Amino acid sequence: MIIAIIDGYTDEPAGLGVPPYLGIYPRYAYGAIKKARKDATIFYLTIDDLRFTFGGEQGIKTKNKTPNVFETRKILKKADLIVYIGGLHTPGKYLSAVPSQVDEVARFMKPFAGVKILGGPAFMGSAHEGGTKICSKELALANQVFDYIAYGDLEAFLYDFLTNPRDADPHRFRTYDELRDYALLGGEVVKQFPDYPDFVIVEIETQRGCPKAVGIGGCSFCTEPLRYRTVQNRPIEDIVKEIEVLYSLGVRHFRIGRQSCIFSYMAKPNGRVPIPNPEALEKLFRSIGNVAPKLKTLHVDNANPAVIANYPEESTQIAKTLIKYGTPGNVVAFGLESADPKVAKLNNLNATAEETYEAVKILNEVGAKRGYNGMPWLLPGINILFGLLGETKKSYEITFQFLKRLLDDGLLVRRINIRQVVIFPGTPLWYMKEKVKIEKHKKLIKHYKYRIRHEIDFPMLQRLVPVGTVLREVRAEVYDNGLTYGRQIGSYPLIVGMPKPVELNRFYDILIVGHGFRSITGIPLPVDINKESSKVLRHLPGIGKKNVIRILSRRPFKSEKEFLDIIEERYRALYRGRITLRQNL
Ligand code: SF4
Known part of the structure; x- marks a missing residue:
């Protein structure tokens, strides 16, 4: 049996799979197929292989392995099963690899006869830029092109489909018990990744679901609580074992990034703000260090500033753990989104501006020292989202003044990420989309983006990496x-x-x-x-x-x-x- 996995790349609130990042979906899919069908020959292709082969508009200037056009065509022709992975929920700026959308891949896949399965967050739609509503046309197209769409976990569906197709349920989610084998068997796919071995960074899952959303409901725009209604923490042993396998295959860069808040890993539920568990994080990162002693990068991704501000002692301990076992240049992204308390309330945001300020301060105290690679050890990043419900002209000014205060107080922020909201079906915002004033505020958004870039980002960058660094x-x-x-x-x-x-x-x-x-x-x-x-x-x-x-x-x-x-x-x-x-x- 020949199976082709096409990685169209994924970018979502709690997970990244755009090269040089190898995301979780292709690895788990590969592992599930291997477990189900030992006789399967599995090829991993990227959307860039298809663009190059079938003449899409995105070229591949930078890959360190030139795609073999003949091979790509041959693989897809012979494939009994074609699994496409995609979904872009938090579009950003990409240096070399650009994520795909269903309409692009549909054109490439049409001529091939294999059974076609869509996996990853693409079933909810994708957005190439902020400030858009997901249009139903893309979802309708997905229904036409693909024989099956995995609305639950792709790996669970693939395993079922290959072992007992009649009962395979595309809505089924897997547990962490079930994931164990898929994750370990799936590591091997990294050998087919274009940036392997020197440049690939592997995204590692620690948790799914959002502890804050379970406590008080999700943020108005977020898709994470829609997919995962409870919080599941992945066992430490499983994470470490997966890293051990990847390390033995030559991977040296890891991001423990697939979670909504690393400071909430194994935390005790407690309404809006869970109580952090520094011991669990110490054990996790120490064990990673033991199985991957010569790793070159060990970073994390998101954190909820409310957790850090409300539990400063535990959080300081966690930050020290990240520094002790991690590598410099580490960043935790804080989802402030808006500093306007009215907007925060209307959109059920996770932290107040004051909490975010406190959290920035705490991380600066522990992590601002420069490390051996030239970057500070551990810094906050701040996510700002324009176009939320209830925004007025004043909201933009309040957010700007908040960021200015960080700068004026001599604090370091690694980066300020300004996005415009994307309205996904099923999110609370979807049901109030008529009230969202993205169009009306277009000029204001442009103006404040400009001000933040010129008056805050520029001097912050000079402070972060002065000339001579x-x-x-x-x-x-x-x-x-x-x-x-x-x-x-x-x-x-x-x-x-x-x-x-x-x-x-x-x-x-x-x-x-x-x-x-x-x-x-x-x-x-x-x-x-x-x-x-x-x-x-x-x-x-x-x-x-x-x-x-x-x-x-x-x-x-x-x-x-x-x-x-x-x-x-x-x-x-x-x-x-x-x-x-x-x-x-
Ligand atoms: S805190 Fe908000 S944005 Fe972050 S994962 Fe939870 S619901 Fe989503």
Whole structure:
């Protein structure tokens, strides 16, 4: 039996599966198939393989494995079963891989005869940008194209379908007991992932459902409580075993990211704010360290600031655990969404602005120190959502002033993520969609986005990674118009633009030389002063446009000292041991 899994990539509130992230869905699907049918030959393809093969509009400039067009076509032709995984609920900006939608994949899949199954959050629809309502056309199309749509867990349906098709129920959810084997068997699919082995980061599940939603109901826009009405914590042993398998296959980057709040893992239910369980997190992360001693990245994703603010002692202990066993550059994203208390109430948001401020402060106290890869150890990120119910002109100003206060008080926030709400069927917002004023507030949203980028993000970025900081292990990922873009591997890595072409898919240590609103400019080290172009030299601190001519006329320099002598004294330390002086010009 030949089975093709097509990864259309997934991005949802509590889970990421866009390369270099390998999400949970393809792994679990692969594992369920393996368990059900030992004779199955399973191929993992990405939507980029299909785009490349069938001429879609999205090219693949950056993959480190060139897709084999003949193979992709052959696999799909021969496949008895084609499983498509997709769903984009929290659209963002993507550096290289762009998630797909059902209409795109429908075009590619039409000619193939295999039984077609749709899995992942795509059954609820997808949104390529914020500020939209999910349209029923996409869902109708999914019904036409696919023979089955897994409304429950794809892995549960696949197992049933392959062992007892007559009774397979696409609405069935699996338990963590059932998941155990799927997760362990499914790790192997990573070997077919384009970024394997050096660049892949694997998203690991710890929990499903939202503890806050169980206590007082979900946030008005969120799909997580719709899918999972209770909270289930995945057993520590199962998480650790899965990581052990992936580690033995060569994976070195992990994000313990598939959860709505890492600080609420194994927490005691307690209405709106569960009581955190630092011992469970200590055990989890210590055990991960034991089975993956040479891991390079261990990060997390979401946290509810209300939990941190209301349980500062326990949360400080958890933050220290994340630092002790994790790696620098770690970020916990706080879903503040709006600082306006009226909007917070109407949309049943999870934390107040005051709680979020407290949580930012607590994480700064524990995690703001710079780590060995150049980034602070553990910082908060803040999610803002525009277009919520009850927003007025004043709401935008209140949120702006809240963010400004963080900046003015000298706190660090790794990133402010501004999205516009996407209205999904079944969410509380769906039933009040007529009251949402996205269109009416379009200009206001644009105005405040601009202000936040210019007046907060820019100075925050300068504070976060000042000129002269060295970021270690930045992977060069995309080359575009004379610039190379790269990032470290981890949760919310900073995009670094290099003003020259460099070999892609290699790691570089980068000297930070300038800031944009959401990205930074850097030069790979060591800087070859005798060889670099004037375009690169003028970015260097202490050289700039003025000194470039002087440097060019004095080249070749014979020693570091000779070069340092013409640099202003305050910049010299930046260059000691970081330049080369090749003589063969
Ligand atoms: S806190 Fe709100 S946004 Fe976060 S998972 Fe729960 S319901 Fe969704």
